[in-house]
Amino acid sequence: MTVETIKRPSGLTALANPTRFLALVRVLLPIFTAIALVLLAVGLWMGFSVPDDYQQGRTVRIMFIHVPSVWMAMGAYMTMVSGALGVLVWRHPLADVAARAAAPIGAAFTFLGLATGSIWGRPMWGTWWVWDARLTSFLVLLIIYLGLIALWNSIEEPAKSSRMAAIAILIGALNIPIIRFSVEWFTTLHQGPSVVRAGGPSMAPEFLHPLLIMGLAFLFIFLALHLMAMRNEIMRRQIRTLQRKAAQSNRTGASRAEIAQ
Template identity: 60%
Template sequence: MNEQSLAIRKFSDLANPTRFLALSGAVWPWMAAATALFFAVGLYLCFATVGDYQQGETVRIMYVHVPAAWLSMMCYSVMAISALGTLVWRHPLADVSAKTAAPIGACFTFIALVTGSLWGKPMWGTWWVWDARLTSVFVLFLMYLGLIALNRAVDDPARAAKVGAILILVGFVNIPIIKFSVDWWNTLHQPASVIRLDGPAIDPEFLRPLLVMAIAFTLLFFTLHVLAMRNEILRRRVATLRRLAARSAGRGASGPATAGRGEGHP
């Protein structure tokens, strides 16, 4: 019972933005260092391993493409969990998390699309194939952009959070449907010449750098996400203080003002 209440207390401590700032401020340099370390090892492995006899040097594109594609999906899952946090548990940091994850996820999806296209040109002879997997990732990219547009269109952060959370969850329910329908569509129109991405089993020779790079990218995502969340908290804090300053200036009080009440999130 003690342990559980301690865990609950830790979790609700994290809900306090000030505590989150303090904790993340202590943790993020370590995360950044771990990210740099994994990237150093991963990049070394990327270029130290021999090229595939079939794909040649282009197999090295896979070492950034596959982790980016993995992150594009993981980021949406993080956003869906945050959306649940906003709607169900009303966790005060959940909407900060969902809002800041969207641009990062869009960037990783963009990387996955660009590197996939650069891999496809020498391998398939074309920049873009309406392959089921590529098309699904592209639709995911569009959904990220729509979410960012929605977040930018709503002024009030609390309202944007709730509405955005609903959209994230509707999208999350829809992703399997979209994936399934795109698979269906693709088998109907499958051109015969296309080589599938999931060809033969992957050699351990290639698996090692892939795994290290996947860990490095995941760490990079979490580091950037924590830092972006810190920025967002500070942004809201600044907005609250500005509003407060304007209010006290309007009241004619020229003395120093103190905030604390009426502060919604941070």
């Protein structure tokens, strides 16, 4: 291969270089933060301006934060699935970073989905919790997130930990369609889909629009948090590499001193 035939890396390959990726983070982070803040302001204003729902009354406003939290909980998991495929199929250096960084954020949004759902359920269903298929499978998602975080932290060797976590993520992904279709497969107290469904959303536009705006706001909050968490994870790896280098040079120095004696 001649020098002329060597191509500069492009696309995802170029981002394998941490310096390039961190430069991209510096550009994207303020943009995502600004978009999230604007969408959040518009979404909150729209959400608190809607009339009361004929069934839910004023508690319909809880939907504007509950549904986006649930979307982000599942979206974060799908980000981890892409990361897992990146580790196992393409062996992209950033894939494990992306998956690992998404886990605590996904766990937080899953907790928010459960908490806001429970707060809405008390006045509307008369109970904080029922063991129906939707709620239970969503609780399982939180347990999967916590298990994956524990798995990453319990295996010291990086390559082994990323492979093991990638396999566990793909196994855990079976729960995502169960969450999605649980309200169709089983009889649940939780209502059926009203936004993403065959035949289009069944929700009135005056409630649908603030919900979609809040959904976009939560998406940009997730993207900004994920970029920041990925930057932290890259730095953690850089620190570990330098500490190993330091330990190695200390050992080499010590053995040279022993030989000299």
